[in-house]
Amino acid sequence: MAEIPVPQHMTAEEFRRQGRAAVDWIADYWERVESLPVLSRAEPGQVRGQLPAAPPEVGESFDAVLADLDAIVVPGLTHWQHPGFFAYFPTSTSGPAVLAELLAAGLGVQGMLWQTSPACTEVEQHVLDWLAGMLALPEKFTFAGTGGGVIQDSASSAILVVLVAALHRASGGQVGREGVERGRYAVYTSTQANSSLEKGVRISGLGASSVRFIDTRPDLSMDPDALRSAMKEDVAQGIIPVMVMATVGTTSTGAVDPVEPIGRTCREYGAWLHVDAAYVGVAAVCPEFRWIHHGVDAYADSYATNPHKWMLTAFDCDACYVADRESLVGALSVLPEYLRNSATDSGAVIDYRDWQVPLGRRFRALKLWAVIRCYGVEGLRTHFRHSVALAQQFAAWVGADERFELMAPHPLSLVCFRLRGPDEPNQRLLDALNASGRVYLSHTVVRGAFTLRLAIGGTATRYEHVAAAWDDISRIAAGE
Structure with missing residues (x-):
């Protein structure tokens, strides 16, 4: 009988070492994400161009995977966890959710x-x-x-x-x-x-x-x-x-x-x-x-x-x-x-x-269970109230500036606004904001008019980030 080959898996000890490295990498990413441009500056095909044409015949160390995250993947990301991410609606994650995802993957x-x-x-x-x-x-x-x-x-x-x-x-x-x-x-x-x-x-x-x-x-x-x-x-x-x-x-x-x-x-x-x-x-x-x-x-x-x-x-x-x-x-x-x-x-x-x-x-429920348990109902209420308060402050700044108009009611954490007048200056304003790397907004059309959307709800977003976004908007609108 021919010898049956034995597959080589990551040992428990190696998993512990690399797992700590992966968690450290995520924590470091969260700490530095604000320094990265929110909207990816990658050109079409740029990420694939850095990947080898064929997979490796012999397995590599997980250290190499982490290294390529920094060298290839991160520069090709739009950073949804950036505190200046105000586009679409946020997909905010958190420590308890990420750890629960790890546990769910491990349970398999x-x-x-x-x-x-x-x-x-x-x-x-x-x-x-x-x-x-x-x-x-x-x-x-x-x-x-x-x-x-x-x-x-x-x-x-x-x-x-x-x-x-x-x-x-x-x-x-x-x-x-x-x-x-x-x-x-x-x-x-x-x-x-x-x-x-x-x-x-x-x-x-x-x-x-x-x-x-x-x-x-x-x-x-x-x-x-x-x-x-x-x-x-x-x-x-x-x-x-x-x-x-x-x-x-x-x-x-x-x-x-x-x-x-x-x-x-x-x-x-x-x-x-x-x-x-x-x-x-x-x-x-x-x-x-x-x-x-x-x-x-x-x-x-x-x-x-x-x-x-x-x-x-x-x-x-x-x-x-x-x-x-x-x-x-x-x-x-x-x-x-x-x-x-x-x-x-x-x-x-x-x-x-x-x-x-x-x-x-x-096992998706594991992360929802972890979030509710770790934040508690009051902790989640604080998060929602914080986001709404920031949105109302931003709307107040917009409403007090005669150059701008609010385009829809804003009872919660989304504010729709635009420069008064034609669409073109609003498109230029959006393009300039998103090219800055500091913030990322998306747009819609309200009653036929090109409109900017600022949605608040990210885990790391604070007053200073919303204030900086308004400062950029006001300054770019003034032609500075």
Whole structure:
């Protein structure tokens, strides 16, 4: 018999040494990230050009990997943990989240079934019930009620799975058996909603033509009257309203759709109501911000928010809740013989494979559990209140400068503003700011006008960073 080759793995002692080096590298990165240009200055192909054409035949030391992080990777990054990162929405991470990710990777469990790792499932159930309580969400979204929570990778996946559940409910399961009948169903959302809904509609097989984009009110939130008119017209033509997505904190301006009147219309026409609160939903940990959820208790069939944006939990972590878990499981459950087991057959456990698109799933709940435990509810409230206070200070500076105008309400941590006048000076201002390396802002279009967005929520962002950003904006606008 030929000798069986023995693979060479990192020993426990070597792992300890290199693990300490990796943690030190991350800590050093966090300490020095402010000195780096926020927006990457890499040219297309520059990173790949520094990588060898072929992989090594003989394994290298992990020291070489860390060295190339500094030499190749870091210069090719846009630094999302930089205190001057104000673009899009932050994906703020933290020490507890990173350490929990390390632990999850080390455990290496696959939580597709309860049986494949009971703790992976039950910690997730429990921590999502915790979060529901922290956000003052209704009991129907917890495992004490008729629904429950599941961690998706992002709000996009949450939208897709609840859309499939809504189709399952609206069709009595027919869609799952026979596919989508073209032109039979319609989905509704605001013109300001995230593009993820349209992508989800395409993936589901409904087709983009099934989406009705509803006009907004002056504050850029969905117009409930326009929604009702659109649904009434569709029903008159024999089209079934399957789902409405209300947005609590739109990506463009942070507008909050009026969930209660939207919900009344959904109930009238039998449509599923999904509330997408991807960025701002977590702010409801603070009682004074819970107004954003008005109407969710009475009318929402599903709800999602992203702890990986503002709640210090490393990407990816979307908390997705449904009020009726049977609709979701009924839509997504496929049980081949090789997955059958006594725990599943008993009906006493949750198998999260039935709550998501992929079969496999990793232990994402560990980082959310660690963040909540290490910060505590009060620590998280302090983080949210700090971000909101900084945004209100920035908005006050903008509002006091007659050269600028505020373009949308700013009750939380996003401020939309611009120089008065044509678009071109605003584009030049944005380009100059982002080229400085000190800050990074993104833009949108509000009522036809090019508008700058400054979103606050990063772990390391403090008053001095926001003040420096305003100083740069004011100075560049003055032509200095």
